[in-house]
Amino acid sequence: GFSFRLQDRGGNGHEALVKARNQMLGMAMQSKVLTGLRPEGLEDAPQLKLNIDRDKAQALGVTFGAINNALSTSLGSSYVNDFPNAGRLQRVIVQADAPNRMQPDDLLRINALNTQGRPVPLSSFASTEWVTGPMQTIRYNGYPSMKITGEPAAGYSSGQALEEMQRLAAQLPPGFAYEWTGQSREEILSGSTVFILIAFSLLAVFLALAALYESWTIPVAVLLVVPLGILGSLLAAYARGLSNDVYFKVGLITIIGLAAKNAVLIIEFAKDLQAQGRTPIQAALEAAHLRFRPIIMTSLAFILGVLPLVIASGAGGAGQRAIGTGVMGGMITATVLGVIFVPVFFVVVRTLFKGSKRQNDLYTHHEDTGSVAKEKIQ
DSSP: OEEEEEEEOSOOOHHHHHHHHHHHHHHHHTOSSEEEEEEESOOOEEEEEEEEOHHHHHHTTOOHHHHHHHHIIIIIOEEEEEEEETTEEEEEEEOOOGGGGSSHHHHHTOEEEOTTSOEEEGGGTEEEEEEEEOSOOOEETTEEEEEEEEEEOTTOOHHHHHHHHHHHHTTSOTTEEEEEOHHHHHHHHHHHHHHHHHHHHHHHHHHHHHHHHTOSSHHHHHHTTHHHHHHHHHHHHHHHTOOOOHHHHHHHHHHHHHHHHHHHHHHHHHHHHHHTTOOHHHHHHHHHHHHHHHHHHHHHHHHHHTHHHHTOOSTTHHHHHHHHHHHHHHHHHHHHHHHHHHHHHHHHHHHHOOOOHHHHHHHHHHHHHHHHHHHHHO
């Protein structure tokens, strides 16, 4: 579910806030995306209001401190002192008797001491009336607010429910805003950082491959297969109706490494074959042929390994299904399409970027060293 905070940022008052909340609930009840909408907290209830005539009270010499003491002592209680009783100290608590503080007229019969020490009944300068008011006042980030909770309807994700609530909140009168709390807030914050995490993951893989191959261009051919894996993850999650939660994002980050792993198996051999004098096309085709079986075997083993996560149930099953489905879908597309497109990516990159003279000399040196070693063995 989600946790929604409706705020009165324009100082419209409590009644306007209640009316805006009811309007929000009415619109949400008619939406097919949302279900289980309910306000939290105590509803407004009848209250007894005591109206004090300040001029009369001052004329009678009754201060507000005396009125407060009289009301708090009679309706609540007041500690006086302790007294010894059978070897024990017991507290003396003063309070009006229950039958004498049940009705509005009982309230007006309470006496408050004036400045001369004489008791003055509240009926001399006060009156009572019944009103409807809030039983509790809630603030969030300093603004009067009301909490609304709900859930996405069947067939809709939590992200769609959050977007629907935001759309409905935009239809409220001016002066009202909203905030998300709990898991809803964390979901929105994590959703805005997923692209940053993917970008840093790609950068880490690129730098590692650049250090491995001592080239800035060959890692590009490896990373071009990553979108194929991400596409498979998205399609698998959409097919099963899974939401874009934190578990699915973990699966996306995992796919980056797994998709790059398959590409490395082909490009590593293609690079060495090209250094032996073959053209980029010949090197890519031969490398794909040589590494086809290892790629299929390792990928199939991994796909079957995450199958228990895909069909998981029970406690924590939702998170396991999100990770397993994303990883399996991405691995299938990265394997099937990668075997076809990785050689193409390698040919395109090596055709556009021939490589530096230092790299070519390095590959030639490695070939010469290998040839000399073979002659010595023979």
